[in-house]
Amino acid sequence: MDRGVENERGMMRSENYQGFQMGGLKHGREMGDNHHRRALRDINNISNDASYPSAAFKSRSNDVVPIDDKNANSYIGRRPITRRFAASLAHKSLDCSQNASSKMKPIGSERQKRNQPIQNTSCVDNCDSVDVDDFVSPNDIPLPMVEEVEEMVDFELKEVEMEDLETKLLKDIDSCDSNNPLAVVGYVDDIYSFYRETEELSCVPPTYMSNQLDINDKMRAILIDWLIEVHYKFELVEETLFLTVNIIDRFLARQSVARKKLQLVGMTAMLLACKYEEVMVPVVEDLIIISDRAYTREEILQMESLMANTLEFKMSVPTPYVFLRRFLKAAVSDRRLDLLSSYIIELCLVEYGMLKYCPSMLAAAAVYTAHCCLKGFNHWTRTSELCTRYSERELLECSRMMVDFHQKAGKGKLTGVHRKYSTYKFGCAAKSAPAIFLLGMNL
Structure with a gap:
């Protein structure tokens, strides 16, 4: 056109x-x-x-089209979406989500087991082969009752409220120091989390004395009892005493020492701790005098070099004292509780058997035992449990050992701690009655 x-x-x-x-x-x-x-x-x-x-x-x-995972999508795409076919797809999705295949028989599953292909001749024939009664409709799934839903919601709300309460309790510990820059309130949680992660570095095997040939645990106790008196005479800070004992144990766990050199090890350990913790460090001549001139200046300096190299210059370790200060703060302590807790934990420094407990456990058990001494009954608050991460049941074994040491203090030959805490300067904490009821208590 x-x-x-x-x-x-x-x-x-x-x-x-x-x-x-x-x-x-x-x-x-x-x-x-x-x-x-x-x-x-x-x-x-x-x-x-x-x-x-x-x-x-x-x-x-006329082609043979077996249905498998590879061409299942293309096969379904060529079929019209009828009611029966839609019901089969819904049931297949439901069974996959519930991991149950007992009620569902996908199209061609029996043929697949016999490795027989399916003739893709007519969509109507394939749809007629599906029985809707064999499938479970999503609408037939029983829904939870209203009471069950309310219980679940209430339980979740209680958990959230408990977490908020615990967070508030821990934050209230440092609320009094919010204006004190030395308290580093913004970093204190991270600091003690780091202490928790690294406190194993300060621990030693509780049986390391078996590797020593010339010394034993009784000699260690005599040495530490003497060092407590030296520490008191030099008016050193508490951190120095705990670090001194830690350096001694870590060194003896790695190095064999002769009996006549054990006092030299103790004096040198205190010198290293003073250099790390003190503002005014005692001079070497003071240590020579305090040891009644048993060692020379050269011997002390040589031992200092040996100990520093043996410990790889690792002096910054968390001791029980750093945890004790934090746990006393969580317990809202007063002066009596502070002194009694320090007295109990210093009694543990002399005892070789207490090395099996980590520093945080010793500090928490000391606070718990002191609380029981002053209260007259077992006392452990939720705030203390959250801060220390130890329950009353977990502390009971260690606390019973502390009660035993408290009973025996001042009766044996090693009375350095008892005499120190019997003075008015330390509130006569050694005269407090031990919590004997803990020995027979079961939780």
Whole structure:
């Protein structure tokens, strides 16, 4: 047709016009052979390997198409979404989420077991092979009762409230020091978390004395009892005493020492601790005098070098004292509780058997035992439990040993701690009655 005829009819035909009339596809091909146009109804139905949709459908209908994981999606994509087919898909999704396959039998599962392929002949046939009664509708799943939902919500709310309460209790510990820059309130939690992680570095094997050939645990006790008196005479800070004992134990756990050199080890350990903790460090001559000139200056300096190299210069370790100060703060302690806790924990420094407990355990048990002494009954607050991370049951064994030491203090030969805490300077804490009831208490 020419353009003039089209204009006379009052219409403009596009270039894709193929002349569809009563003749359908045949007439269209006759009119548009030069352009090789296809019918609109055949668009999107032709695959890459066939020129016409009828040929493609005919060849595919006779092909064998097994359903497996690889082509399952393509198989489902070619099926119409009927009610039965939708029900089968919903049930398959439900069973996958519940990990239960007893009620669901996917299409072709029996054929797959026999390794027999499925003939993809008709979507209607495949849909008829599915029985909707075999599937469980998501609407049939029993929902929880209103009471159960309310109980779950209440339980979660209680947990959140408990966590908020615990956080508030721990924050209240440092509220009094919010204006004290030396208390480093913003970093104190991180500092003690680091102490918790590294306190194992300060621990020694509780049986290390078995590797020593010339000394034993009784000699260690005599040495530490003497050092407590030296520490008191030099008026050193408490951190120095605990670090001195720690250096001695760590060194003896690695190095064999002769009996006549044991006092030299103790004096040198105190010198190292003073250099780390004290502002005014005692000079070597003071140590020589306090030891009744048993050792020379050169011997002390040589031992200092040996000990520093043996310990690899690791002097910064968490001792029971750093935990004791924190736990007393959590217990809202007064002067009586402070002194009695320090007295009990210093009694443990002399005892070789207390090395099996980590520093934080010793500090927590000392505070708990002192509380029981002053109160007359077992007393352990929730705040103390959260701060120390030890329950009353976990502390009971260590606390009973401390009560035993408290009973025996001042009766044997090693009375340095008892005499120190019997003075008015330390509040006569040694005269407090021990919490004997803890020895027979069961939790």
